[in-house]
Amino acid sequence: MFSRFKFITARVYLGFTLLLFMVPIVTSVTGQDFYLDLLTRVLILAIAALSLNLMVGFSGMISLGHAAFIGIGAYCVGIPAYYDIHNGFVHLGLAMVCSAVFALITGAICLRTRGLYFIMITLAFAQMLYFTFVSLDEYGADDGLVIYKRSEFAGLLNIENATTLYYTVLAVLLIFFVLLHRLVQARYGRVIIGSKHNEQRMQALGYNTYKYKLVCYVISGTMAGVAGFFLGNFTNYISPEMMDWTHSSELLFMIVIGGTGGVFSPIIGAAVFLLLEEFLSGITIFWHLIFGLILIAMVLFGKGGVHGLLLRWDEKVTNGAGQ
Amino acid sequence: MILQVQNLNKSFGGISASSDLNFEVAKGQVHAIVGPNGAGKTTLIAQISGVLKPDSGNIIFNGKNITKTSAYRRAHIGLARSFQITSVILPMTVLENVMLAVQSLSGHSFRFWSPASRENHNREQAQQYLIDVGLGQRAGALAGEIAHGEQRQLEIAMALALTPQLLLLDEPTAGMSKDESGNIIKLLNKLKGQITILLIEHDMDTVFALADTTSVLVDGHIIATGSTAQIRQNPEVQRAYLGDSLA
Ligand SMILES: Nc1ncnc2c1ncn2[C@@H]1O[C@H](COP(=O)(O)OP(=O)(O)O)[C@@H](O)[C@H]1O
Ligand SMILES: [Mg+2]
Numbered sequence: 054m055f056s057r058f059k060f061i062t063a064r065v066y067l068g069f070t071l072l073l074f075m076v077p078i079v080t081s082v083t084g085q086d087f088y089l090d091l092l093t094r095v096l097i098l099a100i101a102a103l104s105l106n107l108m109v110g111f112s113g114m115i116s117l118g119h120a121a122f123i124g125i126g127a128y129c130v131g132i133p134a135y136y137d138i139h140n141g142f143v144h145l146g147l148a149m150v151c152s153a154v155f156a157l158i159t160g161a162i163c164l165r166t167r168g169l170y171f172i173m174i175t176l177a178f179a180q181m182l183y184f185t186f187v188s189l190d191e192y193g194a195d196d197g198l199v200i201y202k203r204s205e206f207a208g209l210l211n212i213e214n215a216t217t218l219y220y221t222v223l224a225v226l227l228i229f230f231v232l233l234h235r236l237v238q239a240r241y242g243r244v245i246i247g248s249k250h251n252e253q254r255m256q257a258l259g260y261n262t263y264k265y266k267l268v269c270y271v272i273s274g275t276m277a278g279v280a281g282f283f284l285g286n287f288t289n290y291i292s293p294e295m296m297d298w299t300h301s302s303e304l305l306f307m308i309v310i311g312g313t314g315g316v317f318s319p320i321i322g323a324a325v326f327l328l329l330e331e332f333l334s335g336i337t338i339f340w341h342l343i344f345g346l347i348l349i350a351m352v353l354f355g356k357g358g359v360h361g362l363l364l365r366w367d368e369k370v371t372n373g374a375g376q
Numbered sequence: 377m378i379l380q381v382q383n384l385n386k387s388f389g390g391i392s393a394s395s396d397l398n399f400e401v402a403k404g405q406v407h408a409i410v411g412p413n414g415a416g417k418t419t420l421i422a423q424i425s426g427v428l429k430p431d432s433g434n435i436i437f438n439g440k441n442i443t444k445t446s447a448y449r450r451a452h453i454g455l456a457r458s459f460q461i462t463s464v465i466l467p468m469t470v471l472e473n474v475m476l477a478v479q480s481l482s483g484h485s486f487r488f489w490s491p492a493s494r495e496n497h498n499r500e501q502a503q504q505y506l507i508d509v510g511l512g513q514r515a516g517a518l519a520g521e522i523a524h525g526e527q528r529q530l531e532i533a534m535a536l537a538l539t540p541q542l543l544l545l546d547e548p549t550a551g552m553s554k555d556e557s558g559n560i561i562k563l564l565n566k567l568k569g570q571i572t573i574l575l576i577e578h579d580m581d582t583v584f585a586l587a588d589t590t591s592v593l594v595d596g597h598i599i600a601t602g603s604t605a606q607i608r609q610n611p612e613v614q615r616a617y618l619g620d621s622l623a
Contacts, residue, residue: 232488235488235489235490235491236488236489238491238492238493239487239488239489239490239491239492240479240485240486240487240490240492240495241485241486241487241488242488242492243468243472243475243476243479243485243492244476244479244485246465246467246468247465247468247476250465250466250467250468251463251464251465251466253427253463254459254463254464254465255448255465255476256426256427256446256447256448256451257425257427257447257448257451257456257457257459257463258448258451258476258477258480258534258538259448259449259451259452259477259480259481259538260448260480260485261446261448261449262448265485265486268486
């Protein structure tokens with residue numbers, strides 16, 4: 054089991070996880086609350102990126118509508134809070150059920166298409182939801198809703214506290230990572246990976262690939278809904294803008310940067326993306342341009358993203374040792 | 377009769393790839409289909425295996441009309457195929473490819489936690505199929521990195537792992553060296569009598585070595601069916617297909 058950690062890739066990911074655990078300790082000593090906030094956002098979007106990569110990286114379904122699930126999760130905090138329902142179990146339960154149902158319905162339709170059409174129809178569904186919420190005047194329409202009180206967990210967990218929120222998100226992220234890490238090696242994972250590479254063959258082997266991919270879509274959407282639940286709580290504010298397709302494309306960038314080949318790598322991708330954005334916007338007003346160029350360079354030259362880079366490094370070391 | 381194809385029609389635009397196609401396969405036989413390139417052999421296999429829906433006509437398997445049955449369900453009722461153009465999961469190992477076939481028959485795959493590789497029973501079975509087709513030594517290699525001939529063997533191992541009653545083979549020796557195709561013929565000879573085989577084959581020597589019955593497919597329909605010896609002598613067949621290759 055632990056022999057795995059002789060590999061650089063595994064060591065880097067383990068080291069990165071340990072760093073994540075230390076963030077609140079460092080920021081509390083140095084008093085840099087800003088960075089705790091930034092890293093909380095990284096972890097929340099890492100959950101969304103992790104879930105998106107199950108679809109993109111492991112099942113070969115490229116979606117431009119993933120932000121819809123984040124929006125659903127966030128509104129499942131905002132709308133109950135608007136009616137003075139602050140029970141976190143209700144919020145989280147709603148977020149998961151609503152995003153799962155939305156994934157089931159839209160996925161059932163999207164999965165009847167392939168390739169570019171699939172991308173366009175996921176985008177269309179997300180934009181439909183976006184405009185639906187824009188037209189809901191009761192819930193602030195364009196302006197959204199302010200959440201005055203974060204979800205309450207019957208005194209078990211107080212996520213009004215920034216450090217508690219951070220560790221809660223981190224715990225959920227790591228649980229999701231472990232679940233997906235197991236999933237891709239289990240029977241189910243073999244089937245979706247097989248379908249990604251050769252769907253016709255999988256059908257000839259007796260697999261109803263449509264059903265397996267639909268379940269993948271639902272799992273992925275539900276996890277992104279949980280990310281939305283945290284994002285709503287974290288920003289204390291929700292608006293249709295959270296569902297905008299640009300956020301879906303940002304998630305795609307994150308997984309491409311991290312590398313679509315690994316389960317853990319989207320977490321790295323989310324961190325690189327958001328920290329780079331933060332850093333660049335701090336030093337120049339032309340940061341959008343520079344950021345764009347860096348992203349293009351990473352996509353063009355970073356074959357397999359950070360994950361690919363680490364794997365090639367491992368390979369070199371292994372081959373070197375073998376000679 | 378294990379398979380009956382009745383009045384099958386399938387066209388692509390103006391091209392009629394199956395036109396009023398009728399034939400039957402008797403249980404236990406090796407039934408070969410020969411015919412020139414573009415005659416509609418692959419299209420026929422695609423319709424029998426459910427990848428393509430016919431425009432009209434029926435496909436009866438074991439007495440049941442399966443014309444509208446989906447491809448994946450056909451695999452579960454005893455139909456398996458190999459593809460003319462090698463179709464395996466390239467980034468998986470040879471063993472993992474066959475394990476996918478074994479897994480397909482051993483219950484559903486909505487299992488999310490235990491690693492598939494630790495299902496010893498499935499692995500041992502898959503390994504046995506690899507040994508049967510002569511790939512026992514290659515289990516750990518990536519399917520994308522083995523030789524073309526080995527990929528053809530893998531195709532057959534995956535089809536066999538579905539324990540079919542009817543095995544559809546679309547030019548299993550396509551692109552193989554003499555040695556390699558010799559191995560496939562030996563393997564198919566071993567299977568003969570155990571499984572019914574519908575064999576699409578270009579190479580007449582292979583057909584004559586294996587087939588009990590041969591049908592000749594030209595322009596989307598069968599122009600002759602008979603014992604392999606009869607087919608050899610049929611003048612219409614010689615004119616239409618065998619031509620001077622036997623002269
Ligand atoms: N998907 C397709 N779209 C259009 N034409 C096709 C398609 N598949 C096969 N054809 C045409 O149908 C005819 C029969 O093809 P095929 O069944 O592959 O022949 P064979 O396997 O006997 O060489 C050919 O003329 C071929 O060009
Ligand atoms: Mg063909």
